[in-house]
Amino acid sequence: MSIDWGDAPTWVAGAFAAAAAYYTRGMLKSQRQQITEQRQFIAEQSANLELERAELRAQADDRRISQARAVWAGRQRGAFVVENGSDAVLRNVTVTFDGMPATSAYEMVDAGIGDIVQFVGDYAGEVVAIGPGRRFAFRSGEEWGPVVDDEVAFFQDEAGVRWRLSGDGVLEEAPEAPS
Template sequence: MGPLQWGDVPTAVGALFAGGAAWFAFQTIKSQRQQIGEQRQFIGEQLRFMAEQQENLTLERAELRAAADDRKWAQARRLEMSHMEAPGTTDGQGRAVVDHWLVVLVNKSDAPVHQVDVRFGTAYTSSEVHDWNPLRSSPTYEPGERLVAPVHLVGPGRAVRFASQQWSSATVHNNRPTVYFTDDSGIRWSLDSYGKLDAVSDGDA
């Protein structure tokens, strides 16, 4: 073995430090890549969790809206309207002539309704309004106490009868009745002679 060549020592030390630096750099990069991978995995898990939470919130909101909508319509759907084209006069041969409408609204809900009125066609209002016994089978029976339209309040289990003006049979047929009322939560409704129930604005009513 020859004498140590001191000229080669700095080169060897430099090579050693360079190798160590490269190894540490490699380990640092490897660690950073691992951390980045873990962060991406964590972010992905968080995004999936947030998406699931958003989906759950959307479903909960939809259920709440459906429940609120059911509550909104619950009372109005329990009001029942019956109507008939009624005879009031006779022709020259003594036959009864249909000349007006009779409309009965029964409140079968457990709360009162307010400002109850009937419109015939688009322009005609009731000529007479009376308290009504909901157990009677025909609107032609003698009504109860006379009321003023619109009827301020119709309590649970109560009914009112509305009569139109007297017209020709054709005018009666062309001016079908629509009932308007405000439920106990303040929503205004219309119920037409075909059974179609709609929430309406005060202007429409």
């Protein structure tokens, strides 16, 4: 038996080519597995990021509305009272009675004797700023006290958001200042 040396290098090259193809096949299989794992990891990360984004949105919404939630408005001592329970200033505070703007407003200051309150100042229906812990009484007309069905306070918070707070405690963002 004699070897045909002319074909031996071809056979050796063929064997190396087969080995390279086998190795390449193994690499491709490994890379496919890595790509699949990376896709799963990216999908998990995307889901985590979406949850974090939703949590951050919820926190931002809570911060945005927290000052407005600290404001109280309701009937007290024959007037419609707005009290700033937040630690920031309220701006451009107005009140409407059945859609009609308040004609005057007075700051309510504790007299230091029991429940006695002094009414200070005379504002023409709109109060430019109500500081933290301060309260103002709004009235419609000359008389204190006609109770109406729809008393609403409008104010702007520190972030510039305009709010609408009804006498029954419903708080919502107001698209524009009342006219």
